[in-house]
Amino acid sequence: MINVILLGAGNVATHLFRAFRECKNVNLIQVYNHKAGKLKDFQREVATTTDLSKLKTADFYVLALKDDAINEVAEGLHIESGVVLHTSGGKDMKLLSRFQEHGVFYPLQTFSKNRNLNFREIPICLEASSPKVLGRVRKLAVNISDNIYEIDSESRRRMHVAAVFANNFTNHLYELSSEICEENGIEFDILKPLIRETASKIESLSPKEAQTGPAIRNDQHTIQTHLDLLNEDQQKIYKTLTSSIQKTYGKKL
Amino acid sequence: MINVILLGAGNVATHLFRAFRECKNVNLIQVYNHKAGKLKDFQREVATTTDLSKLKTADFYVLALKDDAINEVAEGLHIESGVVLHTSGGKDMKLLSRFQEHGVFYPLQTFSKNRNLNFREIPICLEASSPKVLGRVRKLAVNISDNIYEIDSESRRRMHVAAVFANNFTNHLYELSSEICEENGIEFDILKPLIRETASKIESLSPKEAQTGPAIRNDQHTIQTHLDLLNEDQQKIYKTLTSSIQKTYGKKL
Structure with missing residues (x-):
């Protein structure tokens, strides 16, 4: 015992x-x-x-x-x-x-x-x-x-950073998404099947294979339409992540 | 028919x-x-x-x-x-x-x-x-x-922006997380139960209630340790999202 x-x-x-x-x-x-x-x-x-x-x-x-x-x-x-x-x-x-x-x-x-x-x-x-x-x-x-x-401690610290991206930051994106819904009178529940599938998808595809959306398509028209609908703080995150997606795929595809 | x-x-x-x-x-x-x-x-x-x-x-x-x-x-x-x-x-x-x-x-x-x-x-x-x-x-x-x-078209456009945060950007965070793992010889699979639970959690809690991590605790020591482990592009995203989390809770708690 x-x-x-x-x-x-x-x-x-x-x-x-x-x-x-x-x-x-x-x-x-x-x-x-x-x-x-x-x-x-x-x-x-x-x-x-x-x-x-x-x-x-x-x-x-x-x-x-x-x-x-x-x-x-x-x-x-x-x-x-x-x-x-x-x-x-x-x-x-x-x-x-x-x-x-x-x-x-x-x-x-x-x-x-x-x-x-x-x-x-x-x-x-x-x-x-x-x-x-x-x-x-x-x-x-x-x-x-x-x-x-x-x-070991060093690897655990690095894994912890990866976990912050996968959990803390991801959850904050859910929060921003729910804010946008709330501001526009849309039920956040409508997005939950999408959130579930986004997480499930990477069980069978790598995140790189699973990426979709206007950033990876470099669809400037949609990106501009989206930016016009967001406030300054939301825009900052939208731009930072869009440019990071484009850099990831521009560099490596 | x-x-x-x-x-x-x-x-x-x-x-x-x-x-x-x-x-x-x-x-x-x-x-x-x-x-x-x-x-x-x-x-x-x-x-x-x-x-x-x-x-x-x-x-x-x-x-x-x-x-x-x-x-x-x-x-x-x-x-x-x-x-x-x-x-x-x-x-x-x-x-x-x-x-x-x-x-x-x-x-x-x-x-x-x-x-x-x-x-x-x-x-x-x-x-x-x-x-x-x-x-x-x-x-x-x-x-x-x-x-x-x-x-209607207007609401659908706004919902589409919310979906970009909940899906495209979230998947990109998975990608960044997997990059950090790869750079440090850690299997990305180890993070999958965390990713699953992060998505499941908001079925019973709001994203605001579910938020955890160094940003919301304002744990400057951990934040600095994390930044020291990241490259410039990763740092930019870490800082942007950390400051957005702090703004969300600083404003509203």
């Missing part, structure tokens, strides 16, 4: 909690958070604490915290044994080097509390302070996911 | 062909294209022609053509009766005003020949030269889709 303590009560912590609770071989023994209020959802199912000095002894201490809080919590964490992990895409493993056995356990996904996710499909990127520790972290990870990758 | 002739042999025409062929109440009697080569895929199932003067008589002539070709084909089309429709999101219905009965039949989706789509889920935006014609176009549309909208 692998004993795990979870530090954090946000989106990532909540999803890890749900995933670990369903594992036969994992015993989630405690959840820590500095604010008591956020522990309410966990209390019925597991021991909780707001006091780092009251942590139990475990095999893994998983810091599922905001990037800025990792260092602070790590400083207050005094343990005699066990592996300390953080779950951040952007932060170096070295942040935890005060602990003899440490590593990174980064689930590459966008988490919101109210969404149910199948954790088995989520890629988990692992890194560890030694091959021996990596082996133990991997044994933990396979309990919840079928997609385990070993990735 | 509704008799339909399809003009065009590209992605939209191919998908409309497949959808109409499955309808009990629709008889797809002919496909026209100016190039014979592109008609090969249709010939086994339907009469084809490359000569506009050899079109049969039908209830509907559906011009599923590139924006730039609509006018040219319309000029060569001499019919005695029937409704002439185009399938473009960006073009005005007036383009077909030489025909007594005309309209627009715009399926809001991204089409590639090798993708199978469930047409019933695809929104079809209709417009027609008179209420009577609209009624007839609607009778045609309900045979292939459960999502029929009546939308």
Whole structure:
């Protein structure tokens, strides 16, 4: 049985909690958070604490915290044994080097509390302070996911940038699209089948093969018509992305 | 029985062909294209022609053509009766005003020949030269889709801009993301569960509620780390979208 303590009560912590609770071989023994209020959802199912000095002894201490809080919590964490992990895409493993056995356990996904996710499909990127520790972290990870990758801090940081484009920026385009609909009395729902298909399409085609639209066709008439309908901020994004599409295909086709 | 002739042999025409062929109440009697080569895929199932003067008589002539070709084909089309429709999101219905009965039949989706789509889920935006014609176009549309909208040329043009953000620009972000992966020896496949969830998330949350990442957290440290990893073109897009996210939430939160 692998004993795990979870530090954090946000989106990532909540999803890890749900995933670990369903594992036969994992015993989630405690959840820590500095604010008591956020522990309410966990209390019925597991021991909780707001006091780092009251942590139990475990095999893994998983810091599922905001990037800025990792260092602070790590400083207050005094343990005699066990592996300390953080779950951040952007932060170096070295942040935890005060602990003899440490590593990174980064689930590459966008988490919101109210969404149910199948954790088995989520890629988990692992890194560890030694091959021996990596082996133990991997044994933990396979309990919840079928997609385990070993990735060092440098590559993880680069992957995190790629994820910002694929998730944060993509979602912002959805937001801009919904704004344009709203400004014009169009239901945003009408675009949802298109959004679904845009994401599905790249399961069978590369994004390069899937590209369509006025920019790649260099359809100046449509581009100008579109610009005339947009406000200054929207125009800036339209122009930047149109010129980037044209550069991509002008250079490489 | 509704008799339909399809003009065009590209992605939209191919998908409309497949959808109409499955309808009990629709008889797809002919496909026209100016190039014979592109008609090969249709010939086994339907009469084809490359000569506009050899079109049969039908209830509907559906011009599923590139924006730039609509006018040219319309000029060569001499019919005695029937409704002439185009399938473009960006073009005005007036383009077909030489025909007594005309309209627009715009399926809001991204089409590639090798993708199978469930047409019933695809929104079809209709417009027609008179209420009577609209009624007839609607009778045609309900045979292939459960999502029929009546939308005028002005709104359709605006919706088309929103679709460019949600589809063309989003796909380009996938492309940039895959480039960053490739440059750093990371498999793009690792990002696919994230891309799927990003699109699925907005079925239950608004894009505004779904937004996460360094831009909305105003995490300058991570933003700077990311910029340092990108080339000039990638930086430009990163900065433009980050500042747009911050403006959206700075203004409205």
